[in-house]
Amino acid sequence: MDPFLILNLIWVGLLGAAALRWGAAPERMCVAALFAMTFGDPVYHLLVEHGPTYGTVDLGHLTMDVIVASVFVGVALRSNRVYPIWLAAFQLVSLLSHFAREVTDFFPRLAYGLMSYGPYYIILLIMTLGIAAHARRSRYLGRYRSWRISSSPSRDSRPRTQPSG
Template identity: 55%
Template sequence: MSWTWTFNIVTMLLLVAASLRWGAGPERICAAVIAAMDVGDRIYHLVVERGTIYASVDVGHLVSDLLAAAIFITVALRANRVYPLWLSAFQLVSVVSHFARQMDSKVGILAYAVMNYAPYNLILLTLAGGIWAHARRERRYGPYRSWRTSSNPSRAASPKSPPTG
């Protein structure tokens, strides 16, 4: 077991615990995605009985990254938070790394590995900051909506809008 895997698991467990203690729906969903990525990665490598592929696209990691990106984007579009937008952006860098590797075999192994794994560490930091910001805001101002309800009403439906015609 490598130190990076141990660090990822410990960090993931701390984020899950923090999201359960101080977070709300968006924080818990994002922490669950990270946990699923970590656990899913271990199961994937046990099933295929090999380590990560860097010489070509690792299809298992591509699928995992696409699923995580889809969930982060969904949370970003619905949550009453800003940090899920950052999570989505970092996760999309991981997704793009697979396509960059496939399109040009000159993309080096190190470049592929960094583009694929560095965003994960930024996601961990961003989620930690998001949980902290949410808890701080609730302490200062009290509970607030976790999810956006809908877009603002149109001016025509607003009672203060000037008459048309």
């Protein structure tokens, strides 16, 4: 078995436990997306009976990257956190690697591999730091909102009265 796969499964499993223990909804949603991608990848390769391909775009990985990017972007837009923006950015790099590979046949296989798999390890690190930052912030501030409110009330929202006279 691939040692990187074992490391990935352990790391994501620990992130899942940490998100359940110290995280709130944004942490749990992001880790759930990572969990599905990490544990779904070996299952996908068992079903299609081939390893990663770098000569062409792998539609299974493209689909997984689209789904995870959608989750990260959605959480980044609505959560009261900064780290999901970073998660979304790195996941979008991975997603765009598939389109860069499709645009040209001269895209080096190593570059495609690094662009599509490299951000995953940065995402794991960001997620680890994000859960730690949330836990530290919760310890000092107590419970705080997980999600942003749609907008702040305007000062001019009070009805104006006309001066008499």
